[in-house]
Amino acid sequence: MTESVTTLPPTRSTSGFDIKSFLTRHGAWVALALLILFNLAFTPNFATWQTLNVNLTQVCAIVIVGVGMTLVIATGGIDLSVGSLMAIAGSLAPLIFLGKLFPLPHPAVGIALAFVVPVLVAGAFGWFNGWLITRLRIQPIIATLVLFIAGRGIAQVMTNGNLQVFKVPEFQYIGLGRLFGIPFQAVLMVVIVVAAGWMLRRTVFGRQILAVGGNERAARLAGIPVVSVKRKVYWISGLLSGIAGLIVIARNSAADANLVGLGMELDAIAAVAVGGTLLTGGRATVVGTLVGALIIQLVRYTLLANGVPDAAALVAKAGIIVLAVWLQRQNQS
Amino acid sequence: MTESVTTLPPTRSTSGFDIKSFLTRHGAWVALALLILFNLAFTPNFATWQTLNVNLTQVCAIVIVGVGMTLVIATGGIDLSVGSLMAIAGSLAPLIFLGKLFPLPHPAVGIALAFVVPVLVAGAFGWFNGWLITRLRIQPIIATLVLFIAGRGIAQVMTNGNLQVFKVPEFQYIGLGRLFGIPFQAVLMVVIVVAAGWMLRRTVFGRQILAVGGNERAARLAGIPVVSVKRKVYWISGLLSGIAGLIVIARNSAADANLVGLGMELDAIAAVAVGGTLLTGGRATVVGTLVGALIIQLVRYTLLANGVPDAAALVAKAGIIVLAVWLQRQNQS
Amino acid sequence: SAQELPKLKQKDKYKVGFAQTESNNPWRIAQTESMKAEAAKLGHQLVYTDAAGSAAKQVADVNSMIAQGVDLIFLAPREEKPLIPAVMAAKKAGIPVVLLDRNVDQSLAKAGKDYVTFIGSDFVDEGRRAAEALDKATNGTAKIIQLEGTTGSSPANDRRKGFEDYIKNKPGMKIIASQSGDFARDKGRQVAETLLQAHPDATAIYAHNDEMAIGAISALEAAGKKPGKDVQIVSIDGTRDALQAIIDGKMLATVECNPKFGPKAFETLARYAKGEQIQPWVVNTDRFFDKSNAAQLISDAY
Amino acid sequence: MPLLLTMQRIDKRFAGVPALRSASLEVEHGEVHALIGQNGAGKSTMIKILTGYYAKDAGEIVFDGKPVEFSSPQDAQKSGISTIYQEINLVPYRSVTENICLGRERRRFGLLNWPAMHAEAEELLARFNIRIDVRQPLMTYPTAVQQMVAIARAIGFDAKLVIMDEPTSSLDDKEVEVLFGVIRQLKAAGVSIIFVSHKLDELYAVCDRVTIMRDGRTIRVSRMDDISKLDLVTAMLGRELSRVLHEDGDSQRASGPRDPLLTVEHLAVGRKVHDVTFDVREGEIVGLAGLLGSGRTESARVVFGADRPEGGKIQFHNVPKPAAEPAEAILAGMGFLSEDRKLEGIIPDMSVRENLTLAIMPQLAKNGVVDEARSREIVDRFIERLGIRCASPEQRIRELSGGNQQKVLLARWLCMNPRLLILDEPTRGIDVGAKAEILSLVRELAGQGLGVLIISSELEEVVEAASRIFVLRDGNTVAQLSGDAVNEQDVMAAMAHGHNELRETVHD
Numbered sequence A, B: 001m002t003e004s005v006t007t008l009p010p011t012r013s014t015s016g017f018d019i020k021s022f023l024t025r026h027g028a029w030v031a032l033a034l035l036i037l038f039n040l041a042f043t044p045n046f047a048t049w050q051t052l053n054v055n056l057t058q059v060c061a062i063v064i065v066g067v068g069m070t071l072v073i074a075t076g077g078i079d080l081s082v083g084s085l086m087a088i089a090g091s092l093a094p095l096i097f098l099g100k101l102f103p104l105p106h107p108a109v110g111i112a113l114a115f116v117v118p119v120l121v122a123g124a125f126g127w128f129n130g131w132l133i134t135r136l137r138i139q140p141i142i143a144t145l146v147l148f149i150a151g152r153g154i155a156q157v158m159t160n161g162n163l164q165v166f167k168v169p170e171f172q173y174i175g176l177g178r179l180f181g182i183p184f185q186a187v188l189m190v191v192i193v194v195a196a197g198w199m200l201r202r203t204v205f206g207r208q209i210l211a212v213g214g215n216e217r218a219a220r221l222a223g224i225p226v227v228s229v230k231r232k233v234y235w236i237s238g239l240l241s242g243i244a245g246l247i248v249i250a251r252n253s254a255a256d257a258n259l260v261g262l263g264m265e266l267d268a269i270a271a272v273a274v275g276g277t278l279l280t281g282g283r284a285t286v287v288g289t290l291v292g293a294l295i296i297q298l299v300r301y302t303l304l305a306n307g308v309p310d311a312a313a314l315v316a317k318a319g320i321i322v323l324a325v326w327l328q329r330q331n332q333s
Numbered sequence C: 001s002a003q004e005l006p007k008l009k010q011k012d013k014y015k016v017g018f019a020q021t022e023s024n025n026p027w028r029i030a031q032t033e034s035m036k037a038e039a040a041k042l043g044h045q046l047v048y049t050d051a052a053g054s055a056a057k058q059v060a061d062v063n064s065m066i067a068q069g070v071d072l073i074f075l076a077p078r079e080e081k082p083l084i085p086a087v088m089a090a091k092k093a094g095i096p097v098v099l100l101d102r103n104v105d106q107s108l109a110k111a112g113k114d115y116v117t118f119i120g121s122d123f124v125d126e127g128r129r130a131a132e133a134l135d136k137a138t139n140g141t142a143k144i145i146q147l148e149g150t151t152g153s154s155p156a157n158d159r160r161k162g163f164e165d166y167i168k169n170k171p172g173m174k175i176i177a178s179q180s181g182d183f184a185r186d187k188g189r190q191v192a193e194t195l196l197q198a199h200p201d202a203t204a205i206y207a208h209n210d211e212m213a214i215g216a217i218s219a220l221e222a223a224g225k226k227p228g229k230d231v232q233i234v235s236i237d238g239t240r241d242a243l244q245a246i247i248d249g250k251m252l253a254t255v256e257c258n259p260k261f262g263p264k265a266f267e268t269l270a271r272y273a274k275g276e277q278i279q280p281w282v283v284n285t286d287r288f289f290d291k292s293n294a295a296q297l298i299s300d301a302y
Numbered sequence D: 001m002p003l004l005l006t007m008q009r010i011d012k013r014f015a016g017v018p019a020l021r022s023a024s025l026e027v028e029h030g031e032v033h034a035l036i037g038q039n040g041a042g043k044s045t046m047i048k049i050l051t052g053y054y055a056k057d058a059g060e061i062v063f064d065g066k067p068v069e070f071s072s073p074q075d076a077q078k079s080g081i082s083t084i085y086q087e088i089n090l091v092p093y094r095s096v097t098e099n100i101c102l103g104r105e106r107r108r109f110g111l112l113n114w115p116a117m118h119a120e121a122e123e124l125l126a127r128f129n130i131r132i133d134v135r136q137p138l139m140t141y142p143t144a145v146q147q148m149v150a151i152a153r154a155i156g157f158d159a160k161l162v163i164m165d166e167p168t169s170s171l172d173d174k175e176v177e178v179l180f181g182v183i184r185q186l187k188a189a190g191v192s193i194i195f196v197s198h199k200l201d202e203l204y205a206v207c208d209r210v211t212i213m214r215d216g217r218t219i220r221v222s223r224m225d226d227i228s229k230l231d232l233v234t235a236m237l238g239r240e241l242s243r244v245l246h247e248d249g250d251s252q253r254a255s256g257p258r259d260p261l262l263t264v265e266h267l268a269v270g271r272k273v274h275d276v277t278f279d280v281r282e283g284e285i286v287g288l289a290g291l292l293g294s295g296r297t298e299s300a301r302v303v304f305g306a307d308r309p310e311g312g313k314i315q316f317h318n319v320p321k322p323a324a325e326p327a328e329a330i331l332a333g334m335g336f337l338s339e340d341r342k343l344e345g346i347i348p349d350m351s352v353r354e355n356l357t358l359a360i361m362p363q364l365a366k367n368g369v370v371d372e373a374r375s376r377e378i379v380d381r382f383i384e385r386l387g388i389r390c391a392s393p394e395q396r397i398r399e400l401s402g403g404n405q406q407k408v409l410l411a412r413w414l415c416m417n418p419r420l421l422i423l424d425e426p427t428r429g430i431d432v433g434a435k436a437e438i439l440s441l442v443r444e445l446a447g448q449g450l451g452v453l454i455i456s457s458e459l460e461e462v463v464e465a466a467s468r469i470f471v472l473r474d475g476n477t478v479a480q481l482s483g484d485a486v487n488e489q490d491v492m493a494a495m496a497h498g499h500n501e502l503r504e505t506v507h508d
């Protein structure tokens, strides 16, 4: 019997260390490092606290939304509605703390509700995405396209198209405040990334997400509650979009239903892809998404700061995305 | 032997006629019919030749791009770059017939080239998409995101951001001309739809497209040239985007690198989905895409004509999309 | 932050930032060119950015200008509110800001305190003058289709306000349909086509800018109507295309929205450097074009 | 002894087509119960109805004394029914451990307890004498190993009833032995097992009783030792097997040497194929034997142009270089039946007809336009010839039973009448009747000059079909057997002890 013991090496296991396989495995990190080096060398006063803050604050929204997107994509789905959900949350918050929705017993109450309610509402819309996908069995890209289109409409209806202006330091702390000199939103971002990454790796829910994305039928046969897993994931994506929406309006001391979160879905997807998550589902890395977002942000900053004309900047940005993704793909074929 | 050759009645016919299965199988058509009835009832002087023309001319671009998108999606891919490719073709054409690129021996030459070159260039970019996807093995959504971003940049560089205005009836025939009283672009649209539909149903290439979308590895082992099929499909999508780009600028006697084809990718995808094509590939209907586009267009027209404010219009549009798609999904589960 | 407005020390050459909001229409392009030309004439260095229509990007643009340490920033704010933080950041960094063609919200930032001044046209008045022109031409009777600018943008709001306020006490003038055409030719055309179908009784079109007016003209022609005869068109901006349309009798009139900011802008810069007191709103004077003057003025239209 | 499971008068129609017609099944406590029948007889459907994967149209199910109507497989699993489905259903990207523990993860303080789960996975696989790195993604292992993982996973739940739908179809004899060992352990522990297989010897080896199905009906139930192989087959097919088998078996074995068709020398591919040498002559059936992972499939894939060779020489029909792409190989007259029906064979959403004619589409076309009439005519011929059970040629292939899908795929290659046909596990999941038909069909074609390279985990099959056998071991050709040396004992010996220099063995 002993001779029939099967001890196969995996067909596609990693074959020793060489520079290429290293590159491909850590493509994103390498790209990031190169970018930073480039900036240190060429961008005027890059190595300043101020620069770091500017980039951190500008990348936050993408990362926070990107985390939700990562989870959605890990289940083999996609969420185009994130930008619109940001707009909804962003338009709702001022209505609340400016007391336009209902009279406030005390301003503090308004602030508190302005943090909670919009995020929950965005979450509810996210859950609705999940419902369309699981209950009506509509493909994610279309199901979320629905709120991508309708979301802004809803936000505009709520504010009947007007911009809302405000100056409420307590609320705007989420976008302007600092913790030990670090922008609060950056802290929030890091917390969310760590939490999500940990959840994906260590908890049953995390495994279930990946199983659903890896082979939905198998997952169902294995007794995994596919439906509820999916709904939860879109719900989370909604919640995170809501938070991102609040950050953006707090930063601008203004909410504009037309502009909040515009084009965010593609930035987020790009970040996820550049980060090395498989867009077909089943494999995901939250930290990768963070890195991906940083790359995209840094590219944008570099080109701006070095006065590269916009048109060219767009091309360059695209180039870098394709490079990073290509590095990733090498070891996935 | 004969005994094991069962001659059971074909699977689908036996389910007998009932209203629901009819609805689900012809969901898109039903939706279209309902919309038309609604308009006949409520929209002032809807039943006019001119109304037909208005809607046909406004839907053309979406349909033509949608046909390419249908083929791409049939292979299991997606093309986000169509809008940008429209912008590139649209910006290039005037440069040519206005002789800004190179001196023209005779205006007629300029016109001729202005029809051919931009379309071919757009096609080349489409082929580049296919190359990224097949050669570098980048997922379609990212590969085409690259030109989605860079494409407008390129168009702006070509025109250094200037809006180009012109009055060249010979060229603008493609957007303003009429054949037997029918807008030429509508005729073009119908020709393209019929040709593509026939190609998909009757030709080897059509089969190959569906096979690749249905199971890529199996298709390859059955001797189907997967790589070239994919490249051709993205190439076609590029060509059609180019044509759509020319139509749009001809209609406006102006080319604007920033606006031509803006948001087209999502309109086209929506049309494809509403038309009943499976977004996971392997099954596709070009005529369906035409119907889908007509539905979306008619919804837009209805809402505008009845003075529904933009915001509400968005929500309604989304609602109709989800309804139509949901009807489709019923018999695909 | 009640600190003083940053000063600008007198030099003969400045490094000046110009944060343009978009360059997708002739008006913007003319504005940019006027700025560049004037800077070149005076020998200043101009750092130019284009926000491509995104407020967020424009904020980033201004931040990068701050990082590059320019002496003064000319800012054409994309929206009334979201650019406030950029203005404040510049102030904190000790860089004076001059706003062009669109103001920011006065409840959040004040001219003379947070930024030097606002140079620009009076949009409300533009709307009023357009209405006035239409009133004269149709002696007070018109069924009007209004093509609005981008929802929520201040030119759209003000131009609607100016126009609607004027016709309030003109019983004969009614707006029978009003939809947004996003200041764009294609969208303007499509909206016009549709509204003309639904409201064939319309006798006039008021467009918030010339691009949409041009779109409306092609819509009319497609519908087999005679622009300028069956339907009168008034608009705002004064582009070359619009003037040509007036000359061709397809359009009634257009109120200029003067894009040539270069001279006024740098003149203001010089005055501010000298330490003069600048009024909070430096009005950029707008001309009025109709068939009486279109022919001779078209040459220097943009 | 009280019954663990009774299914009675089960009806099931798919879009009006009956798949089960008042079928029944009874399983006792602690017995191994065989469920057999032709392809499309309704075995898998019966099982899927029991586990709640499909809803039944009529009939009742009593499990463990209680009438049940499971709403979903996990529902059935909770009640102690654990299933291995015919098509492997695992998550390729995830690690072996995750696949085994999927749905019943070990936790500590609500968190995943990786060490415990890895240990469990290793321990379960150890029962099958499999030692692999359970942290690696499943997809990096061969089909056979994946099948074992699926089985390990299923018995990992302590179930009252374990259902195995053709578990052995992708295993070679050694592993089947191991599996039987495990089945006997389970039985001893009082667990009942439903065992679906088309390999009759296996049934006699482990099963106590058998239920025979045909055309969706239960034809006969019997104790295994009360029924002879012949009766079994006759009941299953509804006719006698001998009438199916043409007696042309050895016609081509007798005849002398012919021109070489394919010669492969010192082939090397990846880390699994080091030095593989074999050749096929026109009109000859050559077998590749070897344990799983010995490199047969990968060698075959290279010959067909699906993978790149890294060393060695391949000559097909005087063309001294290997095909770069399958398309090229097909044009040169090669056909390749992949061992992985689901992943590399069927195009699920396409009709039987489109699937069957996929490889000959270009030939079927007049300047790019498919000739539907001809394709129909061809398809009807092959449906008839291979006895493919389908509602109509336009039915989606995914709706066919496993075995019938396999027949369609075989037809895909036969209809291009190739020079060389590479069959990787050709009879996987095919019933004895069909298997005999297919093998004799292959012989017949070989008689007409077709060269065949057959890879099979069933030695008996290779030995029966092939006139020469090359034995592979760890990616090396270790023996070539011909003449009377073509018998199971010698092949076994070579597979086990074959030395690494090529050894000719010819008894005469």
Ligand SMILES: Nc1ncnc2c1ncn2[C@@H]1O[C@H](COP(=O)(O)OP(=O)(O)OP(=O)(O)O)[C@@H](O)[C@H]1O
Pocket (backbone or CB within 6 Å): D014, D015, D017, D018, D019, D037, D038, D039, D040, D041, D042, D043, D044, D045, D046, D086, D389, D390, D391, D398, D399, D400, D401, D402, D403, D404, D429
């Ligand atoms: N989803 C489905 N839709 C339509 N018909 C189906 C479907 N599933 C099975 N059938 C039909 O039901 C019949 C029984 O199929 P089943 O898979 O149970 O056969 P089987 O006994 O498992 O055959 P095999 O030994 O080849 O696996 C077949 O004729 C098949 O075509």
Ligand SMILES: Nc1ncnc2c1ncn2[C@@H]1O[C@H](COP(=O)(O)OP(=O)(O)OP(=O)(O)O)[C@@H](O)[C@H]1O
Pocket (backbone or CB within 6 Å): A011, D141, D142, D143, D144, D170, D172, D272, D290, D291, D292, D293, D294, D295, D296, D297, D298, D299, D301, D307, D339, D340, D457
């Ligand atoms: N290029 C490939 N792509 C995908 N799967 C492959 C590839 N090459 C081999 N395989 C799979 O790897 C497994 C091992 O193939 P290999 O040829 O090494 O083993 P084998 O000798 O065919 O044994 P068995 O066929 O019993 O697995 C096979 O199941 C095959 O499906």
Ligand SMILES: [Mg+2]
Pocket (backbone or CB within 6 Å): D043, D044, D045, D086, D165, D401, D402, D403
């Ligand atoms: Mg079966």
Ligand SMILES: [Mg+2]
Pocket (backbone or CB within 6 Å): D296, D297, D298, D339, D424
């Ligand atoms: Mg194999």
